[in-house]
Amino acid sequence: MAGGAASGGNATSDAYAPARGWLLLPAWLVLGIVVLAPIGLMLIYSFLTKEFRGGVIWEFSLEAYDQFFFDRGLFGDESPTIQWAYIQIFWRSIWQATLATLLCLLIGFPTAYFIATRPANQRTIWVFLITIPYWVNLLIRTVSMRFILRDQGPLNDLLQWVGVISEPLTIINTNLGVQIGLFYSYLPFMVLPLYAAIERYNFSLSEAAADLYAPRHKILTRIVLPAVKPGVIAGCILVFVPSLGSFLAPDLLGGARNFMIGSLIDEQFRGSAGNWPFGAAASMILLTLVLLVLMVLARQQARLEKGAS
Amino acid sequence: MTDQRPIAIDIRKVIKRFGDFTALKEVSLGIRDNEFFTLLGPSGCGKTTLLRMIAGFEDVTAGAIYLYDQEIARLPPNKRPINTVFQNYALFPTMSVLENVGFGLEMQGKSRAEASRRAGEMLELVQLTQFAHRKPSQLSGGQQQRVALARALAPQPRVLLLDEPLSALDMKLRKSMQIELKHIQRETGITFIFVTHDQEEALTMSDRIAVMSAGEVQQLGTAREIYEHPRNMFVADFIGDTNLLEVAVDRIEAGRATCHLGGGHELTCDAVDGVGIGARVHLSVRPERLFLSAEPEEAESLRARVVENIFIGTDITTILDLDEGPRFQVRASNSDRGNRRVFEPGQSAFVNMERGSARLLVD
């Protein structure tokens, strides 16, 4: 029976075999134009020589990478020492993105859980409500956040009126400002995959665990979280990656002291002060970093699954 | 019929409403210590609801539930020493079979080593030792069912609840699991509350049965009591096959009621309280309590025409029509065929009824 079904399946796909190459063409085109070409271009640009008014000179150079990692003094003639400034920006970015991811997870999980446990006909409405703000452009939303969070803004007015604080809180141009901005920008990327995972979760497993003497927190950590882990990982990646490269929130809500990679790269391609090869090199380093994180996560997941079975 | 064993689960006037729908209408039941107790009833009669209230997944609208001397109706499920074998098993998919079985023990505060040792013993009991390190999804339905049983038994609950645990298994496996379950219940001495809608399963396994319908207990008793003395129409009809005849009571003399079957036929049976002369009630008689003959052999004997013989392995069922009267089923064991004549369709025969085998039912 099984063998028959399998060979039947093969026969079907064999019938399409001659045409398969052509049928896959759109997929290859999209991958090529949208994914491979831009990355390839960036890789090439990162090895070119910078032109002082923006743009590049088509001449091979390692200068962009050298500039990123080494400090050779103001005129480039001293012996090289490690350039900490950019590494620090990267480190801060990773830190900020990690915090934002955790914050999104912390708030997003109960939110997703809440939505997934509503009666079926209400869930779509809740999901829709979560996504409504995201119909508005990110720039406008971030500027509005700046307006709300500033010292004399509505948030501070409200807190003072309620009496929680007597002096206005400074949120703009602090780490907290960046965190709030990133959190607000990427929360739905956390909530939606989590919601999809929790909705598929079989709640009778929670009942079975309670029946076997598990208190609530054990049900969460031992039963629910392992079951929805793919959703958690997807959500974390979807928040972490854009947070890491984000420049609107750090620029508008964090100010100069909370500069992140995204802003650094953004600056390189703006106006005449830019340095295209350097921007491209920084992007490549960022991309490598992200891929490394993803690979470690994927390998760990695979090992977990293999070890369990 | 007094039983000295203490009451393990005492359900006192429990009512359950979902919105304005009443799923249970004042149910009272006492389930004894070490008893194999079955809740039997058609789909939707409230069996699962009652079980879920005992387990603590559903709160009671009114009434009380006692576990021995303790009121438990308001305890959360993880505080009740009661475990459940779920209808869909609800095994934890991310854990191995051994971890599944050890989970309850771990949650009771046993060390991981101790939990996994005890879990190993439980797997031995259900003969699944070689599957200990598999995931539940890698087991067959019957094996999953046994894991669910081992998992629920491992923490040594005072009462085990089983919600149609065998309904997903094929007939053969089901029969062998019935025997195994009964055996495990004897061995462990744990009180079992078993839910099924299969009357045959209930009759074979249970010490006592509560027959439920529409959120009410219709009758409570041993398998024999329920089969032979159904209290009302519903029970008589639901348990086993029966000839249910609509009759009118003509006379009552010396504790015997003479009933009119239509078409001029009459039958006499024991009178019951609440059925007077002129009452139109139902009379129930089991097909295996009737036998056929060429000439009348009992005081109660009716002439009928054979419609059909149905062969069902161990038995043969003959369907007969009385002249202008109701239809009868008569069942004879296949081994009796040597002694008793088999009547062919179209032939006429006498349907004989022993005294005491027909019962009048109060609806």
Ligand SMILES: Nc1ncnc2c1ncn2[C@@H]1O[C@H](COP(=O)(O)OP(=O)(O)OP(=O)(O)O)[C@@H](O)[C@H]1O
């Ligand atoms: N959460 C609920 N909300 C509303 N009605 C419910 C709910 N749970 C059960 N019911 C109703 O209560 C009645 C009893 O349900 P229950 O699940 O106890 O039946 P059951 O006897 O176990 O049936 P089955 O043999 O089909 O499992 C049914 O009519 C059902 O529709």
Ligand SMILES: [Mg+2]
């Ligand atoms: Mg049920």
